[in-house]
Amino acid sequence: MSGNNYTPEERAGLLVNCDVEDEEAIFDAQERKPQNKDGTSYEDAIEATGSGRYHIMLLLICGWAVSSDAIETLSLSFILPSATCDMKLSAPMKGWLNAGMFVGMLFGGYVWGSLADKYGRRSVLIFSLIINGLAGLASSFAQTYWLFLLCRLVSGIGVGGSSPVIFTYYSEFQSKTRRGGMVSALATFWMCGNIIAAGLAWVVIVYIKINFHLSDFSYSNWRLYLALCTLPSLTSVLVFLLMPESPKYLLLTGKEQDSLLVLQKIFMANNKNSCLEDYGVNSIYLYDGDADEQKKMLAAKKCPSNFKQNVLAILRLTVELFQKPLLHNTCVLLLISFSLSFGFYSLWMWFPEIFDRIEKYGGSVCSPGKSHNTSNTSVTECLPPNNNIFFDGFLTAASNLPGNIFTIFLMDKIGRKLLLASSMVISGISVFTILLISDRISNLIVSCIFGGISVIGWNALNVLSLELFPTKIRSTGLGIQSASIRIGAISGNLIFGILVDANCSVPLVMVSCLLIFGGLMALRLPDMTGRDIL
Template structure:
C-alpha cells in the first residue's frame, strides 16, 4: 500500500504468507469474520431501528435516547480497551468466540426490558461484547492474509459490518410493524448463538500469534499446511524481537517512532466515529421527525450502511494503489459535504437516500479503510492492542456524536445547523490524513 502503510515483510510468517497466492482457507477465515462483523453491525445498529418506536411508546425524550445510544457505545469502548490486550496475550480465537456469545445472550435479554434505565444498562453490557469482537476480527483477517493483499482482504471482510446494519434495517422495517420492537433483539441474539456451533470447529487461531508465543507449534504447522500446502518451506523459529516482546503493552504504541502516528490516529478515529455514530443513531429518528413514514425512515439507515459496505471495499482497493491516507483525505472531504447536505433536504426522500448513501460511502467506508491501514502500522505482538486502543479512543467520539445530537435536537436547533456542526470533524480528519500520509512515507 502506498503512502506509508506498506506490504513489506515484517516477520517470518509474513514471508511465508507472501510466497503463495490467497487460497480457500484464508478466504474461509475472512468469510467467518465477515459473518460475525455482519451480526456485530446489526446488533450495534439495532437500537437506532427501534428508537422511533420505544421513544413514542415509553415517552422518552431525545436527550434520554441520546444517553441510551451513548451507553452502548461506551460499552463498545470498554470492550475494545480491555479485550484488545487480552487477545494479544491469550489469542484472537477465544476472545472472538467469547464476545460473540456475550452479545448474543445480552441481545436476547434486551428483548425483555420494559423501562429505559434497564435498556441503557443492557446496551452498555452488550456493547462490551460488540467492542471486543471488532479489533480481533480485523487482526485475525490481517494475520492470515499475505501482506500484499491485506488492505483489500480487511476492507472486504469488514464490509460485513455496514452490510449487516443495512440488512438489519431492511429486516427491521418489516419485523417491527408485524412483531414489535422486541423482535429485532430476539433476532440479534439467536443468530450469534447459532453461529457459535460453526465457530468452535472452524475458526482458527492467528498464525502470527502462535508463532510469537511458540507454545503450540503443532497447531501453527497445521494452519500453515492449510494455507500453503504440505510442501511449504519449514516453519522458521520466532525472531529474537518476537520472543523478547510477546506481551501486549500500551507503551509499545509509542516506541520506535510510533508516538506521533498513534496520537494522530486517535484524533482521526475520534472524529470519524463521531460522525458515523451520529448518523447511525439519529438518521432514522430525524427522517421520521421530518415527516417521512417509519419504514422509509429506517430505510435511510439501510442506504447509509449500504454505502459504507461498498465504500469500504472500493476505498480499500484505491488505497492499495494510491496510498491509504491520501485516499482517506479525499474521502473525508466528500463525507463532510454530504453530511452538511443531509441537513438541507427536509422530507425529500429520494435526495435523503442519495446523500445518506454518499455519506456512508465515505464515512463508514473511510473508517473501514482506516482500520485496514492501522492494522498494518503496528507489529504483530501489539497489533490488536494498537487497533483496539485506536477504536476505543474513537469510541469517545462515537459516544459524543449521539449525545451531542440528542442535546441539539432537544434544544430545537435546526437540522441544517446540527448537520453542519457534525460535518466539521471531517475537515480535521482530512488534515490528519494528509499529515499521516507524509509521516508514514518517510
C-alpha cells in the same frame, strides 16, 4: 514430549485444532533452536500458502462475525421510533441509549483487546461474542428504560471486544501483497450487517404484528427484532470453536510448530492437488524485534497469573503505544478515529429519527414543520413511525456498497492514506447540505452520498491501523483506537440528543468540521501499501 516428536495421531489432531493449551506438550522454550535466518520468514511462509478456499472460508466466517457487530450496534437506531411510545422516550433519553452502547464498547474494546494480546485472539473473540449475543437477547425482554439501557451497555462490552479482535485475527492470516484488499473485503461485512439490520427492521417492525401484554410484561415486534439480531453473534461462537488460533500469534508466543501446522493446513486447503511437501516451509522465524518480545512473553507465561499481574500486563502494553517510535502514529490515529466516529455515528444512529421527523412534520431536520412541538423536549410526541423510514434506512445502508467495492479493488493501488484523507474531507463537506434539505428525497440522496463516501474512510482506517501497530501489541493498539472511536460516538450522540430539538445546526457544523480536520490529519500518517508489517 518436546520439539517435533509428534505421533501421527497427535499431528492429525493439531491440524484440526492447533490451539493447544499445554505448552510443555508442544515445546520447551529452552530446547528450541534460537531465532535465526536459516528458515523462512513468516511473511514468506504466509505468502507461500497461496490464496484460495481457506481464505474465502476465513473471510466468510470473520465477515459473519463483523456483520453481527454491525447488526447489534445499528439495530438500536431502527427501534427508537417504535420504542418511543412503549418507553416514553425523550430525545435526550434516546441520545443516552445510543451512547450507552458505545460506553460498553469503549470499555470492552480496551480490555478485550489487551487480553487478546495476552491470551490469544480466538478465545477472547469467542467470549466477547457470547456476551454480545446474550446481553442483546436480554435487552429484548427488558421492560424498563434503565434495565434496557444496562443490557445495551453490556452488549456493547461484547461488541467492543469482538470488533477489533476480529480484524486482528483475520489480518494475521494475510500476506502483505493482498492484505489491503482482503481487510477491505472484511470491512464490507459491516455494510452487510447494516443492510441486514435495516432489511430485518423493514420486515419485522413493519409487517409482523406482535403486541403481547401480560400484567407488567409486554412484547412487541420491535422486541422480536432485537432478539433476532442476536442470532449472528451466537452462531459465530459455534463456528469459531472449530477455528485455529492466529498463526502469527502462535509464532510470537513460542509455538512455532503450531504456527507451522496452521500454515500447512491453509496451504493444503488452498492447493487441493498438491502434497504437503510442495509447501517447502519447514521452519519459520520472526523479525528481530518480535523475537525479543517473544522471549518476554515466554518468560511471563512461566509465572503464575493473577488479576494484578493481568492489569499490569495490560498497562505495560498500553504504555508502549505511547512511547517512541509508536507515539506519533498512535496519537494521530486516535485523533482521526475520534473525528471520524463523532461525525459518522452522530448522523448514522440518528438517520431513522431524522427520516421520521421529516415524514411526520415536513420542513428540514433543523426547521421542522409547524406541526412539530419543540417547546417541550422532555417527552417526544407519541406517534407511530412512518413505514417509509425503514425503507429509507435500507437504501442508506445499501449505499455503502459502491464505496466498499471501490476500496476492495483500489486500496492496494491508490493507497490507504490518500483514500482516508479524501473520504473524510468530502464527507465533511457533504454534511453542510443537510442544513438545506427540506424534503424526504433530498435527505435520502444526501444520506446515501454520505454513507457511500464515509465507508471508504472507515475501510482505509481499518487497514492502516492493522498495519501501523506491531503484532505484539496489535490488539491492544486496536483496543485503544476502538476506545477513541467509542468516545467520539458517545460524545456525538449525547450532543446530538441534547441539541437536536434546541439548535441542531450546531452539532451538524461540529460534525462537518471534525471530519475535515481528521482528513487533514491523515496526511501525517505513513502509507503502508505493499510494506511488511511488524
